[in-house]
Amino acid sequence: MILIWMIGILLAGGILCWLAAQWFPVLAKWIALLTVIADMALACTFFVVYKTFPHSDNSWFIDYQVNWIPSLGISLHLALDGLSIVLLLLTFFLGILAVLCSWNEIKEKTGFYFFNLLWTLAGISGVFVAMDLFLFYFCWEIMLVPMYFLIIIWGDTNRRYAAYKFFIFTQAGSLFLLLAILALYFIHGQQTNNYTFDYFSLLKTVLEPTTEKWIMLGFLIAFVIKLPMIPFHNWLPDAHSEAPTAGSLILAGLLLKTGAYGILRFVLPMFPEAAASIAWWAMLLGVIGIVYGALLAFAQTDLKRLIAYTSVSHMGFVLVGIFSFNEIAMQGVVMQILTHGISTGALFVMAGMLKERLHTRDITKMGGLWTSMPAMGGVAILFTMASSGLPLLGNFIAEFFILLGTFNINTTLSVIASVGLVLSALYSLRMMQQVFMGQPATTTTVKDISARELIIMVALSISIVALGLYPQPVMDTVQHLSFTIHPLLHE
């Protein structure tokens, strides 16, 4: 029940923002902030309360189910496990920052803006706890529409193109997901005479190898478009660069993670054999993504596009890690999900701040900003280092674990993947040099970060350093992950 409340608070908060803004536009952002903080508190409570597992054979802390459309076997089935908790924490953490960083950026239609922001968050948190495949699909789509509005109304000059592309790419994947879900539903129904969309029942479906492969591909395509995997990454640079700052933050920090979550939660446990059979190809595409993303990032002149391509590169690590079916790599994957959310989120927030001051995203028009904004420069160094995987910071742990786990599975690919780390240093340093070092491009003085911006940056910095120094709590929370994927390890 508490999980429904969690989503309901966001939905209600969104509507309240919209209504309140009709009379008091300022009120909207406060309502939005309080709403997300309330949910963050809730997620923290989960994290503290559910430290240990209730039973050795059950990794679920909360399991709540009520009927929704009983005639079709659709129920509101929400459940919470360690993976969900970690992802919910990330969702609300970035959610708070998203509200904060749009505090002054959004000047018109604030009510509708925060409505969309909160509903996207509601959809995302729904995705992380839905255990009914219909409900999952529902939430999967719900997060899409408000995001589309965020891009198309408050985005940059080329926003229409970016918004179309984003929507159509993801929707194409989702419809195949829907077909696959339906196929699974009927196969399970015919086998057991129990027509249901329930995740736990569908897990037990026995599938023929060819059917399993096709259904798995239907699931996978939706998730790898979101992730994104080469060659489905095309929507990402446009959407990321055109979205408003909070939109980019949510896209990079959360929406991409739903793809990784989908693979972890659905593809691997439901279709173990089929997933294992394509593992090599998936890892190969992951590695290609790492190198290709890094190379393209190096070539960009648009700051936000540059950061967007680094996401392609980092998500390649996630794909490699997932399809190595290795316990250590899996822990690395979860770490990567978290740390990439934080570090890339921070970079996008920074790009937004620079844009607010300089009115450009072109890094050739920046330069020498360190003199006028040393504080921002310091934070920028921290996060570019994080992005290039320097020890002490969370990303290092994540990428190290993934490479460590993959090495024994496929040495060649993991060696190539580690080349990606070298390349990441290349693009990070180039970005740093172009923006903060060198000759000042403008003579006008630029304001350094304000108190509100400092809060955002400090929160992000602390968390990325904390994850780098002491990742154990995360590992503990998701240790059952290997339990979920356990059958695979003995294939």
Place this chain on the structure above:
Amino acid sequence: MNELQLLALLPFIVLATASIVVILLIAFRQSHTVIQVVGFLMMCMVVFATWYVKDTLPQAIPPLFVVDGQGALFTGMIIFSVLAIGLFSYIYFEDREENPKEYYILLFLGTLGAAILTISQHFISLFIGLELLSVSLYALIAYLRNRNNAVEAGMKYLVLAALTSAFLLFGMALIYMETGNMEFAVIAKKITTTSPTLFIMGLGIMLVAIGFKLALVPFHLWAADVYQGAPSPVTAFIGTVSKIGVFAVLLRFAQTIQLQHYPLAISIFSAIAIASMITGNVLALRQQKLKRLLAYSSIAHFGYLLVAFMPGNSAGTEAAIFYLLAYSITLLSAFGVIILLSTGQGDAEDLSLYQGLIWKRPVVATVLSVALFSLAGIPLTAGFLAKFFVLAAGVQQHMWLPLIVLVVTSVIGLYYYLRIISTMFAAPLPTLASPKTLHPFFYISTYAALIIMTGLLTWLGVFPGIILQGIKTFLLLH
């Protein structure tokens, strides 16, 4: 005919009376408002009559009619659509110079034709219903005869409809030749004993007429022009009432003769469905006029609907009915918005008129956005669940090819729905102030109707349970 049978026909008798009442009213008191109100009340009476006779169903009235749950469902949908269309007509025609009184006679006659289609189980009643519908539509489409497009559209519809009626008669004749009977049930019985070459031929030829009325590819050529040229309430009528009626009779015929057992017929239908989905969605991509765009989108949507129709099982029937319901509400709210935005100079067709609408007239724009999301099949709207049920019905029968086409073309379709939505959410053009409202009462009720329909769309999209249960119960009455 006994008393119960007469009772079962009561809604249809009331419906027929409605047009006579309007004729008499015109003779005595020529007031648009009075006719409108009386017409509205008559339609409400039809709804009450349907409700009243519900318990006596099913009732066969041999040889022409059978009033059963399915017929009642479709009739109910038709009447609700006409209620909305009638309401929209008032403000639409008040803004224009033409005398709108006879319009209502034709509207109710057309409705009667469509309603007869839903209960017919005989070729004769099918033909009478269809002609009643077509003849009313000829006049309705060209009703605003001072406008160029209207007459052109009317002529186009007249010529093609007459031609396809001839095809229909020819197909019926072929089937009659094969079976010696025109009652659906008897045809089904006769056909099992003989090899059905002539029968399939007849079916194929009849399909021309059905495909024409449903605007399925390759019989869709009239759709865009007629949608554009006809007055907007009439376009809404063609898009909902006329298509519901024709689909109802197609469904009944297919159920009675068990169409799914004729592989050839099924392949023809799936070819038509695939062609409709592709053509409709692709042609809609570049349309700049909203009414033309909705015409092509309706071609695509009836392609989707055929995917639910082909399996011929109860899941498919339920999916099809739910789809039609969702589609009618959606289309009516979209046309309601067009009518509200139209002025005496012309219909609100150009997409540029919709630029920044959400900031100028938020309620209207929200209604249209929800309708478009529903057409695109995005969750939280009825359109999503409707598409979901269609997909479910298709997956159950392993019709992979039409399903894949459905999925791919829906993605294409997203583009043009999003185009309108993004136009509405763009920065507004500096335009003149919104025109003053002449008839506050009818404006308010139109707004109310639109808001109710939008509410229905979201309600159906989130809690379809009650409606699904209702459809199931009604379908059991046969």
